Amino acid sequence: MGSYERVEILERLDGIADIYMPDVKWPDDAAAATYSKAPEYWENVTDSLREMHRQVGDLRMDDRGLATGGLLVRHLVMPNHVESANGVMEYVAGLSEDTFVDVIAQYQPYSRARSEEFYDEIDRGSTEEEYREVVDHAREAGLERLSLDESMLSSRSGFLDAS
Template structure:
């Protein structure tokens, strides 16, 4: 049975348009993310993330490297946004996240990209690093819904989110896919310039689960709603993986899916930190995989 994305009902009632207006108000004294820079992005001022009002898109297309529950047969319709609310020293996409490579697009352009991905048969619209461009993204969803967009929205985020902004996304986002990068606030500040990272992200993830619950799959094994958490394992437990997994096990439902990722490699400025200058070992990965299984987490790939 095909499940209608949540934003369709909001579009039909006019609430989706109201959300666009509410989100736009966050930009005049920017409070979209936890940095709360206070700049006026409508006037071209730029804060910590480096983004203006219009989204910057680095690339888009069907993506087959995501989790199987998103990829299916035809791929996840991925849109990579430039700039970021974090400054991870080991970022593997630093050309777009830190240096802003990409092209500015209007909400109308972005809506057309979403419709192109739907026409290609993609199972979802996968918004990668969307946080700082949320107002324009939701405006694009409004336009695309008017033109027939009917596939789930995936909010693929660093996890560093304001609960107040997330509440304005309730009923719009179908699948939340947050990273929980660090299980310690000081580590988040050191490696990502994200004050209070773990405490802020825990509250954000709890809000995401409140909205959409654990991960739900259709009869073909494709996700259509819920929360899927990613965690990148760092060498020598620098990410405090134990704290991250214990939080998930104790505070979230058993249906929330977790992907423990082993693809860390020293990118961007990682070699400036001796502790980050190597890949993780197979032994490290399997240790944390076993740790997650002992906690009875819903582990997926």
């Protein structure tokens, strides 16, 4: 299930889904409409995340580290959108500081994002500095259950997977 799913659909899955793993990209409706062609994205996402969390709660793992139920939010850090990422982290922390968040740094521009001026803002991958700012902000917001891209943090001590 995506985070842009309508709550009415999610309600039909109540008691059926054990784990939700939505991708959450934009708390900014303008960026969502521009880059993801997703109007009213943030309102849909916040409603969906609340419903997912209501149904399954925080991510639970067994003694082998395998997820057995709950919510795991994935966030792809986009270039030039640190404030946007910070908005996602604040919302998720407000939902529950025990939310497990996979902070992803794998964005690479392809196709028109590389060649058209319209996409200049996202025509590169995220920088290590941008990624670190997002991780710092996530922790400041109270999130500690973070899965991090160690390659973006390799030269800085104190950043470890807190899963």
